[in-house]
Amino acid sequence: xxxxxxxxxxxxxxxxxxxxxxxxxxxxxxxxxxxxxxxxxxxxxxxxxxxxxxxxxx
Numbered sequence: 111x112x113x114x115x116x117x118x119x120x121x122x123x124x125x126x127x128x129x130x131x132x133x134x135x136x137x138x139x140x141x142x143x144x145x146x147x148x149x150x151x152x153x154x155x156x157x158x159x160x161x162x163x164x165x166x167x168x
Contacts, residue, residue, distance in 0.1 A: 113137075113139045113143055113147060114147050114150075114151075116137040116138065116139050117133055117137050117139060117144055117147045117148065117151070118151070118156070118167070119137070120133045120136040120137040121133070121157060121165070121166060121167045122167055123136070124136070124166070126166075127159070127160050127161060127164035127165055127166040128164060128165060128166070129163050129164050129165070130144045130145050130148060133148070148165065151165075152165075155168065156168065
């Protein structure tokens, strides 16, 4: 499982929106890498923001 899959899994397993720090803690991927992955996921519209600075999968 690569880092992108770990980040997506963290979002899917969570019942509430997450910020990058929380995703990093859950997935075990360092925050800098999570930020890069989340940027790509935002572009692909895989994740969206229901409230400021928090994200969840569509």
